[in-house]
Amino acid sequence: MRITPPITSHFSNRIGLASATGDPTPGLYGTNASAPLQQQNGLRDIYVWGLYSHCAYLNGSQGTCGNVTFANQLTPFDSMLADIPGNYTVTTRFLISKPNTTFTNTSFLQTASKAAFYLIFIGTICTFLAMLSGIPKSTITFLTASVFAAIGALLLLVGAAIWTALIHEISAINHLNVDSGAPLGIEVTFGNGLWLLWAAFAVLAVSLFPYFVSCHTYRKRY
Template structure:
């Protein structure tokens, strides 16, 4: 009975972890209530209009669009919020009501916020946008895209490893228990590294949150108005990591003590 409890607890922990990762994979695949609520990183652009007007000293009509379904990457106007998932990003004119549109899906999409920003910025504001946004990690699309993609692959591998661990862990055999323990360790390590990468690049990107425009005669230095924040998906990854880390012990005990 003790062995069954031990194995059952490991399987339950692994199952919950797998469900968490599946939900993370669903994040930002569409604008539905579940998918739009889960993201790896979000960028709020609502204050950028004031920064543009403060920097130029003139109104900036058309910088943002109120058309929630306007195509992305066409210079038709920025959206209020941008959220990234594993397979692309979605842009919202009203996030709480799900008014937005998602990019084309790519297996292992890259996080390139400045490129996305320029793609939606109307052409007449492009030059000033490149000037006004500081040369920080936010602008380094090569760095962000590479590490974001690498972290995705680690989480994808972890998802597969969890599935193998969950399936083999319910078959009562010494070798299958050993396989479950091995893949639970692989999954845990992959989540740890992947979640750490996501956390690190988002933290570095969020340095733009405190940036202010250089003071001018007409403006004392307005905030840039671009706010980067960690999405729920990252916290879900860390929760999955904690559960898988705990599951290693009962899986290993089942493997070592079971004899058949």
Template sequence: MPGFCASLGLTFSFAAVVLLVFGQVSQINSDLIPRHLRIVSIDTSGLGVAVASAARAATGGIQIANVSDIYATTGVGEDYFVKATGASPHTGLYKGYEWGLWSYCTTQGDLGDKRSYCYTRSIHPTFQPAQVLLQDVDTQYADLLRQVLPNNVFTADAYLGEWTKAASYLIMAGSLCAALTAIVGFFARRGAFVLATLLNLAAFVGLFAGSIIWTVIVARARSAINDATAEGTDVGITLEYGNALWIMWAATVLSLASVVPLAFACCTGRSGTERTERIKAYAPPSEVLVVAPKQLQ
């Protein structure tokens, strides 16, 4: 029974690690798998109408002949580039923005289409959508975009950045603990199971805290922007949860599920000394050399 519980706990832990790997690689580059995994996505396809409406309402403002003027002219998958830290090319907005834990990418197509650019992977990850949009839009439309974006959670870059950075670090710490759990648990000793259980608890706490922060942040930003209007016109930005966020939650549940069987294994399993003594008790007796007495002469 202890062996079965240990195996079950390790299976759950290993499955959590596999899911965490997929969650960590989301949006780090333009490869097939990373670009189909995301924590949060933003569709700006309707933003041009709102900016054009704001331009018409502004006295002496810039008139936009075509709502597509604020978007980059590249097609899907054309002119892919890596955007370095602090770079602000102002080449125009992109239709889709997709954030992972450590980076974000853009596309002129639908979710998962070929990338237009990806942000340089960073050890300081943040989710700051308003800042990203203002960096991309042409400078002549920047003020109009600021007027359109609602002055609330969506534009609170410091708030969003600090909380999502902390959440990503918590998920990273939880991922490392989950990986160590899967490694340590293979040493079939009571002490190893105790350490694996403690590491697994730490993994669950880190993953749960990080996932709940990301979920709350995305929920608040989503409610702030999806129904927002400017001058009576819908802002035209749609923010949605990504599949990588649900992958993180699945890994969190698996991490919690592995705690009980690992704890049972460490409480009922035998230590290394007890196992050795048990083996000795059932070992066959050593051979006894019998010397026949000399025959009487």
């Protein structure tokens, strides 16, 4: 199952690389949309990150995805370098690594995105348990559902906040220029998945009110 991505990253550093080196960079971009990722088959135009995998596209529809991984980590810089042909790797690393940006801080992104994943994953489990607990009608089950919903909402809130902060931090790369003044051409944007995550938190938070009311007012009739 493909997860709606919380981040969509458009990597198009052809302009910046060509401007900085004077080389039109032939072969920098891949031409085979189905070629495996991270095997130096060429840079893709669009990279999309999700909770379990990341995908790359030559255009809006033709592309491929990496392996499905539990607790997939956000590593845009390393993934991009792994796609770039070997003769451009050193130059690209130099251009992007010169400023001290979060985009290139792989260890930090891995740790933060992994923590956010587990918060969201556990929050999702709590949401499911809240739904199941609320089906039987009794004061105890409504109270149990309230507790699970409260925990789930808190975990989803923190997970969504971490992802929002991460994307905001790495989007600083959007304004990076090379020495010649030309834009590097990397653009990081929010994806629909993040808004769905915030919506899930909002719905779960709103559900707390009827759960709490029910556990205090419900009386079983015999």
